[in-house]
Amino acid sequence: MKLKIKKEEILDCVSKNMSQREIAEHFSVCREYVRNLFKHYDIPITNRRKKPPISKDILIDENHTNNLTLKEISKKYGRTYRSIKHMFKKYGIEVKNNIIQKNNRNREERVAQAKELYGSLTRYELQKKLNIGQQYINEALKDEPHRFANKSSLEIKLSEYLKSLDIEHDSSVKDIIHPKELDIYIPSKKLAIEVNGLFWHSTNGGRSVDKNYHLEKTNQCKKLGIKLLHFFEDELKEKLEICKGIIDANIRDGEQIYARKCSIKEISHTESKNFCDKYHLQGSTIATAHIGLFYENSLVSVMTFRKHRFSKNTNAWEIIRYCTKNHTRVIGGASKLFSKFLELYNPNRVVSYADIRISNGNVYERLGFKYSHTTTPNYYYIIGKNRSNRLNWQKKSLSKKLKIYNPNLTEEENMKLNGYNRIYDCGNKVYVWNLN
Numbered sequence: 001m002k003l004k005i006k007k008e009e010i011l012d013c014v015s016k017n018m019s020q021r022e023i024a025e026h027f028s029v030c031r032e033y034v035r036n037l038f039k040h041y042d043i044p045i046t047n048r049r050k051k052p053p054i055s056k057d058i059l060i061d062e063n064h065t066n067n068l069t070l071k072e073i074s075k076k077y078g079r080t081y082r083s084i085k086h087m088f089k090k091y092g093i094e095v096k097n098n099i100i101q102k103n104n105r106n107r108e109e110r111v112a113q114a115k116e117l118y119g120s121l122t123r124y125e126l127q128k129k130l131n132i133g134q135q136y137i138n139e140a141l142k143d144e145p146h147r148f149a150n151k152s153s154l155e156i157k158l159s160e161y162l163k164s165l166d167i168e169h170d171s172s173v174k175d176i177i178h179p180k181e182l183d184i185y186i187p188s189k190k191l192a193i194e195v196n197g198l199f200w201h202s203t204n205g206g207r208s209v210d211k212n213y214h215l216e217k218t219n220q221c222k223k224l225g226i227k228l229l230h231f232f233e234d235e236l237k238e239k240l241e242i243c244k245g246i247i248d249a250n251i252r253d254g255e256q257i258y259a260r261k262c263s264i265k266e267i268s269h270t271e272s273k274n275f276c277d278k279y280h281l282q283g284s285t286i287a288t289a290h291i292g293l294f295y296e297n298s299l300v301s302v303m304t305f306r307k308h309r310f311s312k313n314t315n316a317w318e319i320i321r322y323c324t325k326n327h328t329r330v331i332g333g334a335s336k337l338f339s340k341f342l343e344l345y346n347p348n349r350v351v352s353y354a355d356i357r358i359s360n361g362n363v364y365e366r367l368g369f370k371y372s373h374t375t376t377p378n379y380y381y382i383i384g385k386n387r388s389n390r391l392n393w394q395k396k397s398l399s400k401k402l403k404i405y406n407p408n409l410t411e412e413e414n415m416k417l418n419g420y421n422r423i424y425d426c427g428n429k430v431y432v433w434n435l436n
Helices: 007-015 022-029 033-040 056-065 070-076 081-091 096-116 123-130 136-139 153-164 213-222 234-236 240-251 269-279 332-343 362-366 397-401 411-417
Strands: 170-173 182-186 192-194 227-232 255-258 261-266 287-297 300-307 316-324 326-330 349-355 370-374 380-385 387-388 422-424 426-434
Touching: 007 022, 007 033, 007 397, 056 070, 056 081, 070 081, 096 123, 096 136, 123 136, 123 300, 153 192, 153 234, 153 300, 153 380, 192 213, 192 234, 192 240, 213 227, 213 422, 227 234, 227 240, 227 261, 234 240, 240 316, 261 332, 269 287, 287 332, 300 326, 300 332, 316 326, 316 426, 326 332, 326 380, 332 362, 349 362, 362 426, 397 411
Parallel strands: 192 227, 255 326, 316 349
Antiparallel strands: 170 182, 182 192, 261 287, 287 300, 300 316, 349 426, 370 426, 380 387, 380 422
């Protein structure tokens, strides 16, 4: 044994009535090393500290009267759980089964909390939030009407937002595209809103959701002259204000600004990124050209472009992002932004994609684009509580990303094997502008 601490140093600590633990901390060594030093130097342990015993009456009072568990008693008196347990055995004290009673008290508190929260959260959400069994929730709320029985808290938030705007609407509407249900319907605007929960609307959720499920609902509504907006759960949780802005743009005019009163110029990548992250549902992404509209020196609308990813035409571009400040309608804004781009970059072809779940593509038709085709619904993988782009999970990279990987299985099969399911959108309408 290589000695780093001299006997005199140990004896000096002992003379100061330091315990082995304190000596170990003093020399920054482990306690076992100090214990071995005591043995090596043959130093008797004369200062072992013993805490005064806890009386039988105190233990009975704490356990039987105050309903503290042995673990709570040990923490209160600075003892180990093992020592407290030994004392109970030594004194012959019957340990009261207060863990169950304590759990019952906690459950009673959570049930009371459930009664307060019911109405803003569904019964299922209360069960998850309060970590309490469904039977206790149902028992606590047995005299309560089944408010929001089929509504999530996110639907409730959107409903409350519409109420704040004095917009009359119906919830959980089942008689328009029966047997499918519409979460929110605004008859005066012929507008419906769907809240797509990531679990329930995934391919492995609690209902039959295939790749065309959301698109079919959109098309069924379209045949009846109803526009259907789809929002995913993670969008509503993380970008609620943007979702409200999209709804707002479909039900009222908001603040109106005329593009002719706006100045226009190319803006920096940073300025564009910050604006798109704040006002575009998909946030910002890589772009080459960034053009902005300013009203009274304030940025109110942005359009970004980059070279077309799937074309051999070296002068073919695509519109990557177009967004406007929330609750603001810039009349003629898209036209002015696109015209500026044409002036600066002289493209001979421009492609753009309209996300069917929130857009009908009319803005591109007004810009002179021609409808080309509609893509099949795109999918995402649900990773945790969010959607992840499918491009992040291509089969060629799965062996490095997944805990379980089988090269003989498809991409989707490997993802399912690891508990990751798909969720589909409605696809995109593709529009093309060509130089005449």
